[in-house]
Amino acid sequence: MSDTSKTEKQKMLAGELYLPINDAELVAESQRALRLLRLYNQTTETEQDKRIQTLRALFGAIGEKPQIVPPFHCDYGSHITIGDRFYMNYGGVILDCNKVHIGNDVLCAPYVQIYAAYHPTNPTVRLTGRELAAPIRIGNNVWIGGGAIICPGVTIGDNTTIGAGSVVTKDIPANVVAVGNPCRVLRSVDAPP
Template identity: 40%
Template sequence: MTVPQSVLDAMHQPGVYLWDDATMGAAQAGQRDLLHTINTLRANDPERERLMRAYFAEMGEDVWIEPPFNANWGCCTHWGSHTYANFNLTLVDDGEIFIGDHTMIGPNVTLVATGHPVRPDLRERLAQFSEPIHIGRNVWIGANVTVLPGVTIGDNSVIGACSLVTRDIPADSVAFGSPCRVVRPINDHDREYYWRDRRIPDGI
């Protein structure tokens, strides 16, 4: 990790803080350059995985992120093992983002761990706040979903396409909408049918 710990501590402190271009901006520049290099490499280039491991805070085994992707920092995002993200993932990760093992992320998903105060004069001073996002194990996040600061999504849950997730979603739930709401628990029907009335074949 090339970003000083003092910069990370400043961004991850509770409450509102002011962007400091002399320290935060300078530290972010190196991460932007590394991201640019990653996105120019072919998907199967071994150098791409090596650079991603340097770029992210943590990256487990068997992680695949379709190119291109975007992130504010990279070094504040933690990937579990056997995870997958489809095209055009965006990580607003001034705050930390934690993604559990076996989680799948659809195309055009945005995970936003940082926001700005509503009060206009604070925004003029480049004030912002960060709250971590926690995505559990074996979660499926559908296409075009946005997850906002401070949200926790429990293990095994499914977030339907185009949802805006503003509050925590419990484990073992199917949730969708804007704002995203729990529609039902994962149930016995899901153990027999993979989609609507289409039965899961024997042997799978």
């Protein structure tokens, strides 16, 4: 039985099944994000002030000196919080159907994908068009290697390195190097390579 007292957006942010299709609020927020992303992705390397201004309009909150190399894509933008000196290289994707909190001094190599959104595994439920989302938290001073995928509901601790091509399906603690599919802790950041 579904809770009719909640809007689809409230269900989405609560991690409950929600129906984004034809929901006026979610469609309007998605269209707003698409417009801002089009503007952002058309900027040139000499338009840094315009890029930052567009990110401030797109994201829920941003820290000082963010750099996101176009092209960049997200669902809504308004559920994304980034700290100071965030850097994301080419082809970054953040599906922010739930809160995505990224700390200070986080570096993302090309084609990093951060997915708060997912679909039900039950095919009957999936055919209804309903979706799910779980929040993601990335700590301070994290480096995420090229092509890594951060899955819904994951937390990555401070000072951690995620290896290129990793698929992070579970929480990763602070101060480690983690790699693989699924991503596993390889060693402490202080241990010799």
